[in-house]
Each structure stands twice: as C-alpha cells, then as structure tokens.
Amino acid sequence: MGRSPCCSKEGLNRGAWTALEDKILTAYIKAHGEGKWRNLPKRAGLKRCGKSCRLRWLNYLRPDIKRGNISRDEEELIIRLHNLLGNRWSLIAGRLPGRTDNEIKNYWNTTLGKKAKAQTESSSPENSGPKKTATEPQITKPSNSPPGTATKASQVIRTKAIRCTKVLYPLQPPSEVVETNNFLSPQNPPVPEDQWNRNELLHVISGYDADFLNFGSSGQIQTCINGEEQYSLQPFVEEMLQDWTKNPCLEEDNASLDLDSLELFLNTEEWP
DNA sequence: AATAGTTTCAACCGCCCATGT
DNA sequence: TACATGGGCGGTTGAAACTAT
Numbered sequence: 001m002g003r004s005p006c007c008s009k010e011g012l013n014r015g016a017w018t019a020l021e022d023k024i025l026t027a028y029i030k031a032h033g034e035g036k037w038r039n040l041p042k043r044a045g046l047k048r049c050g051k052s053c054r055l056r057w058l059n060y061l062r063p064d065i066k067r068g069n070i071s072r073d074e075e076e077l078i079i080r081l082h083n084l085l086g087n088r089w090s091l092i093a094g095r096l097p098g099r100t101d102n103e104i105k106n107y108w109n110t111t112l113g114k115k116a117k118a119q120t121e122s123s124s125p126e127n128s129g130p131k132k133t134a135t136e137p138q139i140t141k142p143s144n145s146p147p148g149t150a151t152k153a154s155q156v157i158r159t160k161a162i163r164c165t166k167v168l169y170p171l172q173p174p175s176e177v178v179e180t181n182n183f184l185s186p187q188n189p190p191v192p193e194d195q196w197n198r199n200e201l202l203h204v205i206s207g208y209d210a211d212f213l214n215f216g217s218s219g220q221i222q223t224c225i226n227g228e229e230q231y232s233l234q235p236f237v238e239e240m241l242q243d244w245t246k247n248p249c250l251e252e253d254n255a256s257l258d259l260d261s262l263e264l265f266l267n268t269e270e271w272p
Numbered sequence: 273a274a275t276a277g278t279t280t281c282a283a284c285c286g287c288c289c290a291t292g293t
Numbered sequence: 294t295a296c297a298t299g300g301g302c303g304g305t306t307g308a309a310a311c312t313a314t
Contacts, residue, residue, distance in 0.1 A: 014283085014284080015282090015283075015284095015307095015308085016282070016283080016308080016309090017282085017283085035299090035300085036299085037299070037300070038298080038299065038300090049284090050299085050300095051284085051285090051300085051301095052283075052284075054300075054301085055282085055283065055284080056282085056283085058301095059281095059282075059283085060282075087303065087304085088302090088303090089302080089303065090301075090302060090303085101301095101302075101303085102281080102282075102283090102303095103281080105281095105303075105304085106280070106281050106282085107280095107281090109280095109281095109304095110279070110280060110281080111280095
C-alpha cells in the first residue's frame with residue numbers, strides 16, 4: 001500500500017482554480033511566504049489540498065514565471081538537455097529561467113515529442129530520406145522514455161535518483177574554464193585542497209562527477225576536468241545562490257547569454 | 273452553424289526522498 | 294532504527310480550446 005493521501009479529499013474544491021482562489025493564495029504567500037503547504041489551505045481559508053496550492057503557485061501564480069511561447073533558442077536548449085538528461089523535467093526547467101517543469105514537460109509531450117517521432121520515422125531504414133542538416137536539432141530518446149518518443153540515438157546520461165536541491169551554476173565550456181588557469185598569479189595562489197570545504201560541494205548537474213565544481217574556502221571556484229583540477233579566481237558571491245542568472249562569470253546579466261553559454265557548453269566535445 | 277476529431281495544458285495522482293521526532 | 298510528515302518529481306488525465314469537415 002502506498003502512503004495515505006496528503007489530505008482528506010472530502011469537502012475540497014478540485015479542478016480549475018477560480019480567480020478568487022488565485023487571489024487568496026497569492027495574497028497569503030506574499031504575506032507569509034512559501035512552504036508549510038499542508039497547513040496553508042486552512043490558514044489561507046482555501047478549500048484546496050496543500051499540494052494543489054503548491055502546484056498552482058509554482059506553475060502558474062509565481063511572479064517570475066515567463067509567459068508566452070517558447071522561443072527557438074529555448075526549444076533547442078530543451079532538446080539538448082533532454083538528450084542529456086532524459087525526462088528530468090525539473091532539471092531541464094532549472095536551466096530555463098521562468099519556465100516550469102510542467103510547462104516543459106507539456107511542451108515536450110505535445111510539440112517536441114511529435115517532432116522526435118516524425119524525425120525517427122523519416123530516418124528509419126525504410127524511410128531513409130535526406131539527413132538532417134547540422135542546424136536542425138537531433139532529437140533522441142532516453143532509454144526509459146514512454147512510447148511515442150524518438151528512439152535513442154545518442155547517449156543519455158542517467159543521473160542518480162537524487163534530487164538536485166542545490167545551486168544551479170551556469171557553466172563555462174570546459175575549454176574556457178581551463179583558460180582560467182591563466183588568471184592565477186603569485187598573489188592569488190590556489191588554496192590547498194586539504195583546506196577546501198567539501199561540504200560546500202555544489203551539484204551542478206545532479207549525479208555528475210561530484211568533483212566537477214567546488215567552492216574553495218576562500219570563495220574561489222575549482223573545477224575538475226578529466227581528473228585535473230582547474231582553478232578560477234572567480235569570486236563566489238552569495239547572490240549566485242539566489243539567482244543563477246546573476247553570475248559574475250557573465251559579461252552581461254541576462255538569461256539569453258546564459259542560454260548561449262550553456263548551449264556552447266553542452267556542445268563541447270569534452271563534456272563527459 | 274453544427275458536429276466530430278484533435279490538441280493543449282492545468283491539475284491530479286502516486287511514488288520517492290529528506291528530514292524531524 | 295522506525296515511523297510520520299513535508300515537499301518534490303514524473304506520468305497521466307480530462308476539460309477547454311481549436312481545427313477540420
């Protein structure tokens with residue numbers, strides 16, 4: 001038997017949210033903050049399940065949600081990330097500012113999934129048509145994808161079943177990270193490894209090499225590529241923990257640049 | 273204009289993991 | 294250590310919107 005329901009379903013509203021419910025929920029969260037979802041409906045005076053409140057807030061009411069069509073850049077990024085991560089929608093969404101996992105999942109299942117299927121059929125031996133151009137994204141399917149999606153054509157890295165609750169840090173392509181070695185100077189020697197605070201390890205992408213990126217105790221960043229430690233003097237700032245788009249590694253503070261850097265990173269041959 | 277078929281996406285469900293007791 | 298709880302995730306559903314006939 002599974003666990004008991006999160007709350008009694010009796011006497012609760014279900015289905016589409018009304019404008020009034022939205023208003024109540026928004027006002028409550030603005031006043032008291034997120035969390036304590038189970039108690040929230042009672043406190044806010046909503047006849048809804050706590051989970052339902054959480055979902056409504058995260059997928060629809062949150063002020064930082066980006067509305068409107070998914071751009072081509074975003075679409076290509078989704079495809080690349082899906083190739084890499086499979087159906088890890090929350091991880092993919094974490095790299096698309098303002099987009100929710102539900103939105104991306106829906107977009108994949110409705111739009112991109114069909115493209116993937118069409119692509120598979122057109123590239124099957126019976127339908128060996130012209131090959132896709134280099135500019136067209138190759139859609140592949142993870143080994144555990146549901147029926148109807150494309151067959152696996154490239155390696156999908158299945159991450160461990162651990163939740164990525166830590167910071168999402170926009171990576172520079174490995175080649176660029178290596179170059180940061182040039183910034184080392186006698187005045188700024190790397191902190192010896194034994195002085196590093198391993199507890200501050202951040203999961204950049206859940207399940208990848210745990211040493212891929214660390215913060216040194218004095219705030220600089222260390223990466224580990226192909227077993228070789230690389231140092232960067234990039235200072236760690238607390239703000240990076242709050243918003244991954246605000247990163248001093250970037251010359252400009254906007255998300256589109258992030259998408260470019262991430263895409264470039266994902267395209268690099270060095271990527272494991 | 274009416275109807276049937278298709279698509280979209282918000283919402284729900286069941287399960288899992290982390291944490292607290 | 295075992296259990297309960299809270300929060301989060303991916304898969305699925307179904308009503309509404311849209312399109313074709």
